[in-house]
Amino acid sequence: MINIDTPEKIEKMKNGLNNLAKGMLRPISRKYDEAEHEYPQELEVFRSMSVMGKKPKKNGDESKSKAKDDGEFKVGQNLGTVVSVEEMCWGDSALLLSLPNAGLGNAAIAAVATEEQLERFGSKWASMAITEPASGSDSGSIQASAELDGDEWVLNGEKIFVTCADRCDVAVVWARVKGVEGSSAIKSFIVEKGTPGFKLEHLEHKLGIRASDTGTFVLNNCRIPKSNLLGGDSDKKKKTEGFKGVMKTFDNTRPMVAAMAVGVARAAIDFTREKMEEAGVKIDYTDNPNNVSSVVKEFYMMEANLEAMRLLTWRAAWMADNEEENTLEASMSKAKAGRYGTLITQKCCELLGPMGFSRKYLAEKWMRDSKIMDIFEGTGQIQHLIIARNILKLTRNELK
Amino acid sequence: MFGFSMSNEQKMVSREVSKLVKGLVADKAHEMDENKEIPEDVIQKAWELGASVSSVPEEFGGHGMEDSPIESIIVLEELAYGDMAFAVAATSPSLFINPVLTMGTEEQKKKYLPLYCKEKFKASTLALNEPHFGSDVMNLKTTAVKNGGSYVINGTKCFVPMADKAGHMLVAASLDGENNLFIVSADNPGVVIGEREKNLGCYALPTFEVEFKDCSVAENDRLGGASGCNYTRFIQKTRVGMAAMAAGIARASYEFAKEYAKGRVQFGEPIVNRQSVAFMLAEMSYEVDSIRLMAQKAASELAAGKDVTRSSYLAKMYAGEMAMKVTDFGVQIMGGHGYIREYPVERYYRNARGISILEGMAIV
Numbered sequence: 209m210i211n212i213d214t215p216e217k218i219e220k221m222k223n224g225l226n227n228l229a230k231g232m233l234r235p236i237s238r239k240y241d242e243a244e245h246e247y248p249q250e251l252e253v254f255r256s257m258s259v260m261g262k263k264p265k266k267n268g269d270e271s272k273s274k275a276k277d278d279g280e281f282k283v284g285q286n287l288g289t290v291v292s293v294e295e296m297c298w299g300d301s302a303l304l305l306s307l308p309n310a311g312l313g314n315a316a317i318a319a320v321a322t323e324e325q326l327e328r329f330g331s332k333w334a335s336m337a338i339t340e341p342a343s344g345s346d347s348g349s350i351q352a353s354a355e356l357d358g359d360e361w362v363l364n365g366e367k368i369f370v371t372c373a374d375r376c377d378v379a380v381v382w383a384r385v386k387g388v389e390g391s392s393a394i395k396s397f398i399v400e401k402g403t404p405g406f407k408l409e410h411l412e413h414k415l416g417i418r419a420s421d422t423g424t425f426v427l428n429n430c431r432i433p434k435s436n437l438l439g440g441d442s443d444k445k446k447k448t449e450g451f452k453g454v455m456k457t458f459d460n461t462r463p464m465v466a467a468m469a470v471g472v473a474r475a476a477i478d479f480t481r482e483k484m485e486e487a488g489v490k491i492d493y494t495d496n497p498n499n500v501s502s503v504v505k506e507f508y509m510m511e512a513n514l515e516a517m518r519l520l521t522w523r524a525a526w527m528a529d530n531e532e533e534n535t536l537e538a539s540m541s542k543a544k545a546g547r548y549g550t551l552i553t554q555k556c557c558e559l560l561g562p563m564g565f566s567r568k569y570l571a572e573k574w575m576r577d578s579k580i581m582d583i584f585e586g587t588g589q590i591q592h593l594i595i596a597r598n599i600l601k602l603t604r605n606e607l608k
Numbered sequence: 609m610f611g612f613s614m615s616n617e618q619k620m621v622s623r624e625v626s627k628l629v630k631g632l633v634a635d636k637a638h639e640m641d642e643n644k645e646i647p648e649d650v651i652q653k654a655w656e657l658g659a660s661v662s663s664v665p666e667e668f669g670g671h672g673m674e675d676s677p678i679e680s681i682i683v684l685e686e687l688a689y690g691d692m693a694f695a696v697a698a699t700s701p702s703l704f705i706n707p708v709l710t711m712g713t714e715e716q717k718k719k720y721l722p723l724y725c726k727e728k729f730k731a732s733t734l735a736l737n738e739p740h741f742g743s744d745v746m747n748l749k750t751t752a753v754k755n756g757g758s759y760v761i762n763g764t765k766c767f768v769p770m771a772d773k774a775g776h777m778l779v780a781a782s783l784d785g786e787n788n789l790f791i792v793s794a795d796n797p798g799v800v801i802g803e804r805e806k807n808l809g810c811y812a813l814p815t816f817e818v819e820f821k822d823c824s825v826a827e828n829d830r831l832g833g834a835s836g837c838n839y840t841r842f843i844q845k846t847r848v849g850m851a852a853m854a855a856g857i858a859r860a861s862y863e864f865a866k867e868y869a870k871g872r873v874q875f876g877e878p879i880v881n882r883q884s885v886a887f888m889l890a891e892m893s894y895e896v897d898s899i900r901l902m903a904q905k906a907a908s909e910l911a912a913g914k915d916v917t918r919s920s921y922l923a924k925m926y927a928g929e930m931a932m933k934v935t936d937f938g939v940q941i942m943g944g945h946g947y948i949r950e951y952p953v954e955r956y957y958r959n960a961r962g963i964s965i966l967e968g969m970a971i972v
Contacts, residue, residue: 209614210678211610213908498742512902523901530611530613544898596890602880
């Protein structure tokens with residue numbers, strides 16, 4: 209039945225994580241934003257915590273989250289993740305992305321690696337390398353190639369915008385298997401740092417999330433063992449499962465990115481509220497919204513949008529936990545959160561006046577950090593395209 | 609148990625109301641709007657749904673069921689999806705019944721509930737909104753002053769649904785600076801019902817300006833008696849109800865515009881093939897869902913007995929703003945045809961404006 213009053217279990221989770229964010233992330237937030245690319249040593253304590261590396265629950269797993277009628281509410285993995293991510297990003301989204309062993313590649317490995325690969329790479333820090341100079345939103349058009357030569361794959365190509373490019377131990381690289389046509393050619397390969405022909409070419413200087421190392425890899429006749437094909441070579445798998453399978457994981461990661469946007473936006477709102485209250489501005493959710501001052505009305509609208517962003521995100525995560533098809537809802541959550549998270553952080557800077565333009569406070573950083581959440585993991589425009597095709601039952605050819 | 613999906617029972621309620629509304633109103637909404645009238649038998653059939661009396665004890669004529677804010681918002685969304693004027697008309701007695709039931713003294717319940725929980729629809733209503741600039745139901749200009757064994761009410765109310773037919777109305781007035789509700793009989797000499805109002809939307813719904821001129825009300829008719837009532841909580845519950853209605857209107861606009869756009873061919877293909885149109889529809893789809901989720905969140909908290917000051921306020925604010933945006937897009941997508949009254953989107957657009965402006969049109 210419908211009941212979306214926040215359960216106590218989740219309140220407790222939030223409080224605990226908020227303390228963590230406040231105690232460990234906020235104090236070093238400005239430091240690593242200024243010292244772009246310097247590794248946040250303070251995060252080493254998180255190395256064994258495997259925030260991203262949790263294996264998704266398989267069928268028959270007893271601890272599965274599906275709502276049971278035993279009356280006891282269990283926080284599902286996806287819901288738990290979006291709650292955690294929101295709190296951590298309230299702390300610092302760039303530092304969340306910099307948690308050791310918590311790369312996007314770790315999630316991929318946890319999801320599809322063979323036992324043997326898990327042994328070799330399970331405890332390594334893994335980045336995910338998909339985007340290329342000419343392939344951003346159109347990830348199906350990547351040109352990096354993989355050619356089987358005896359017992360090795362030979363990889364060639366250039367990957368950009370790779371998060372954790374510098375700090376990772378391995379990269380999960382998407383490449384097109386030579387000789388195979390179409391999107392079924394796209395597979396993931398695990399490439400270890402130090403492999404000849406695999407070079408970190410440079411690190412980006414960014415608008416925001418500066419504490420997160422974003423870099424470019426160049427693969428030049430890079431040879432890796434045949435057994436580094438992620439998930440192994442399986443004839444049992446359907447031909448197209450590779451690419452589609454990875455696209456499917458976006459249904460789980462999109463709500464996570466939406467949650468990042470919720471966390472950063474909330475940080476900005478909380479700080480703005482603090483300053484408003486210090487200045488004696490009354491925020492009591494009572495008077496006609498058109499009779500309150502402009503700053504209060506704008507504040508209320510930001511809060512309302514924040515609630516909506518979060519509800520869409522929790523819905524998508526909850527559906528994933530309950531094994532309901534959630535592609536539409538996942539995209540809805542990212543579409544809304546990405547855009548409104550950006551607008552909220554912009555507005556907070558505006559309302560804060562000079563405090564919103566000064567590096568003495570974190571508000572300006574949150575505005576810079578939030579922008580990326582409407583861009584990576586599928587831009588807001590792509591999300592709207594996915595939603596539109598879904599609700600209108602249009603194919604990629606009918607709606608471009 | 610925490611969850612986003614309807615239970616089987618809730619699905620059934622939703623289906624039943626939707627079916628009833630479709631049968632009653634689908635073909636008639638335009639006609640009702642043009643004729644500025646809702647046929648009595650339509651109201652009677654909607655009344656028979658029992659939404660306004662479901663949690664009234666059987667001894668007073670209700671169904672004696674447990675109060676369910678979630679079920680209320682499901683019903684309100686479906687009613688408003690059919691037609692907002694119809695939805696307000698069908699549920700306006702609940703704006704009298706619900707406060708009397710939840711906040712009245714035993715005498716008040718015994719005296720008034722049976723009058724309005726009969727099988728046959730009998731109008732009762734709420735006089736809440738005020739016509740001046742800056743009108744705020746939490747800062748009322750209508751006053752009540754104690755005078756011996758009665759209260760004397762002075763002030764002007766507007767947008768009072770069915771005031772001409774109501775036997776009683778609840779009147780919101782400020783008593784010594786505190787907001788209160790008073791049970792006032794329509795034949796009280798101090799009640800002056802004006803001409804039927806002409807509004808931007810809900811043409812089919814008769815609404816009236818009502819003036820209270822030294823309107824004397826017995827002590828016993830102050831809702832809750834000498835200790836008054838939780839007026840704030842009452843307003844908060846109406847805000848949740850209105851957010852649910854907004855979800856219905858927005859959804860109606862979205863669905864109609866979507867179907868139109870799928871069939872409308874220009875430049876050799878359906879206009880949905882154009883990103884500008886497709887993206888508007890995409891935005892409409894998630895804003896409809898967001899409005900509903902905001903209403904569901906507040907309703908869930910109500911069901912848990914929690915304070916809903918913040919969630920009800922934000923839900924109504926969001927619903928008002930986004931329903932206006934969605935219905936605006938609905939007209940826009942239909943181009944010139946969206947401007948013509950033969951199509952419903954212009955009506956949804958006019959009606960949606962009421963969500964932000966008015967208070968007390970529905971209650972959970």
